[in-house]
Amino acid sequence: MELSQLNKDQILDIKPTFAKALLIPALLCVGLGIFVLQKPLVWQDIFVLVIFYQIALFGISVANHRYFSHKAFKATPFFEFILFLTSGIAFQTPALTWAAVHRKHHQYSDREEDPHSPWFKEGRALNFWEGFWHSHVYWIFDLKILSLIKKYTPDLYQNTRLVKWQRYHVLVGVIGVIIPGFIEAAMLGSWDGFIRGVFWGGFFRVMLLHNAIFLVNSWGCHYGMGYRAHETTDKSTNNAWLFPFILGEAWHNNHHAYQASATTSHRWYELDPHYWMLKIFEKIGWASDLRKHA
Ligand SMILES: [Zn+2]
Numbered sequence: 001m002e003l004s005q006l007n008k009d010q011i012l013d014i015k016p017t018f019a020k021a022l023l024i025p026a027l028l029c030v031g032l033g034i035f036v037l038q039k040p041l042v043w044q045d046i047f048v049l050v051i052f053y054q055i056a057l058f059g060i061s062v063a064n065h066r067y068f069s070h071k072a073f074k075a076t077p078f079f080e081f082i083l084f085l086t087s088g089i090a091f092q093t094p095a096l097t098w099a100a101v102h103r104k105h106h107q108y109s110d111r112e113e114d115p116h117s118p119w120f121k122e123g124r125a126l127n128f129w130e131g132f133w134h135s136h137v138y139w140i141f142d143l144k145i146l147s148l149i150k151k152y153t154p155d156l157y158q159n160t161r162l163v164k165w166q167r168y169h170v171l172v173g174v175i176g177v178i179i180p181g182f183i184e185a186a187m188l189g190s191w192d193g194f195i196r197g198v199f200w201g202g203f204f205r206v207m208l209l210h211n212a213i214f215l216v217n218s219w220g221c222h223y224g225m226g227y228r229a230h231e232t233t234d235k236s237t238n239n240a241w242l243f244p245f246i247l248g249e250a251w252h253n254n255h256h257a258y259q260a261s262a263t264t265s266h267r268w269y270e271l272d273p274h275y276w277m278l279k280i281f282e283k284i285g286w287a288s289d290l291r292k293h294a
């Protein structure tokens with residue numbers, strides 16, 4: 001069934017508020033943390049944290065970034081649905097919003113119109129701490145989502161299937177927080193495991209990955225840390241210390257130099273496991289036309 005423009009706009013125009021997107025999740029995370037951290041860490045805590053962190057990182061790096069934002073490869077409808085699910089589990093802004101903001105970032109990187117620049121906000125130069133907080137998280141509350149999507153992602157906006165899926169973004173995110181609870185409850189054989197799983201694989205995992213990704217925009221890859229392999233017109237850098245947290249996304253200067261490439265690895269030591277995964281998905285027929293830098 002086709003969606004009218006009005007319905008599409010209602011689905012897409014989900015504005016993150018300070019209370020819903022930051023304050024309430026942070027309080028829940030701290031509250032659960034106080035309860036859970038009174039008990040010794042067990043390997044099952046680490047297990048759900050690592051598994052769900054990697055699923056969510058895949059949702060940001062492969063789904064939101066390389067697929068929805070840059071169209072660095074083609075996906076079968078089934079794989080596209082998997083990409084949508086992992087994007088939802090990551091629980092950042094929905095895929096269309098993420099892609100629109102990111103395409104604008106590439107158009108204006110480190111210039112006054114950059115939506116999450118550590119250097120500017122609405123044309124005003126920022127000092128060190130203003131720049132950090134704006135580029136790290138507060139830019140989210142300034143978004144004019146509908147006009148961004150219509151201007152920067154008209155291709156995705158036309159895709160009724162994607163817009164319909166986006167209606168379930170929050171539901172998928174919540175399920176992604178609860179499932180690790182059931183898994184750890186089953187592993188430990190107690191409902192105590194449910195609380196632990198919801199904390200380690202849910203709230204703590206979301207908080208950790210959000211901050212790792214936000215660091216790309218703030219101090220990690222646009223503020224002079226790391227090295228520049230390419231003389232791009234922006235200030236982007238590659239940053240090895242972010243690799244354990246965001247894998248190949250750490251090679252951000254490489255990415256700015258060749259934005260549509262399915263891989264960020266330009267040298268043997270710049271590892272990009274998500275590209276290796278894409279090659280496997282290509283082998284089994286789920287992904288195709290992987291674009292590569294020159
Ligand atoms: Zn960038």
Ligand SMILES: [Zn+2]
Nearest residue numbers: 069102255259
């Ligand atoms: Zn990009």
